[in-house]
Amino acid sequence: MDIVLYYAPITCSLVPFVTLTEAKANFEVRPLNFRKGQNRTPDYLKFNPKHKVPTLLVDGRPLTENVAIQQWISLTFPQAKILPSDPWDELKAVSLLAWCASGIHPFLSRINNTKNVCDVPGAEASVKALAQEQLFENFELADKMLEGREFFFDHFTAVDAHFFWCFRRATQFELPLAPFKNCTAHFERMKTRPSVQKLLDYEKSVQAEFAKAA
Numbered sequence: 001m002d003i004v005l006y007y008a009p010i011t012c013s014l015v016p017f018v019t020l021t022e023a024k025a026n027f028e029v030r031p032l033n034f035r036k037g038q039n040r041t042p043d044y045l046k047f048n049p050k051h052k053v054p055t056l057l058v059d060g061r062p063l064t065e066n067v068a069i070q071q072w073i074s075l076t077f078p079q080a081k082i083l084p085s086d087p088w089d090e091l092k093a094v095s096l097l098a099w100c101a102s103g104i105h106p107f108l109s110r111i112n113n114t115k116n117v118c119d120v121p122g123a124e125a126s127v128k129a130l131a132q133e134q135l136f137e138n139f140e141l142a143d144k145m146l147e148g149r150e151f152f153f154d155h156f157t158a159v160d161a162h163f164f165w166c167f168r169r170a171t172q173f174e175l176p177l178a179p180f181k182n183c184t185a186h187f188e189r190m191k192t193r194p195s196v197q198k199l200l201d202y203e204k205s206v207q208a209e210f211a212k213a214a
Helices: 014-022 042-047 066-076 087-112 124-145 158-171 181-191 194-213
Strands: 003-007 028-031 055-058 061-064
Touching: 003 014, 014 066, 014 158, 014 194, 028 194, 042 055, 055 066, 061 066, 066 087, 066 158, 087 124, 087 158, 124 158, 124 181, 158 181, 181 194
Parallel strands: 003 028
Antiparallel strands: 003 055, 055 061
């Protein structure tokens, strides 16, 4: 089986990198430099016309969106337990993945690039403030879920990888995250996992290569 992951630093393509590594999958990573427009080339748009990452190629067939990609990894590498084995818990995990993708990620995007949401002069501060308020509502929910727990379920799953990306992105905006003690503890634990350390090392190497090409 030929597995290729299209990836870009900082983005949520971090999630399948981590889970494929956890699954001990043999996969190739093809980094895309968004600043150079590599995600909008005709060759890439053939695989993902949404010009986003991640895109997973499996024997040449593209699969996009983290929720679907994580389910494919779980089905293909069941021994890795990327999703819970209990059917109800598996559905709950898919629900949480969708929440990370559609309930948390959009507010991070609004904070990162307010002009994509509202280009009215002087609106930037208001857009960020509203996005932060709604982001923090979600972090409060996650903090309650993680109270007294190491992971969202009784072992590491794709949900932990996806939420790690969400919280990490928030830290990069220097938001006041101290109240979310359980989320912070989860974030710190995740950074110690070998799969995450491998990702962070790879990210640094790609960013260094992109800097040379700037």
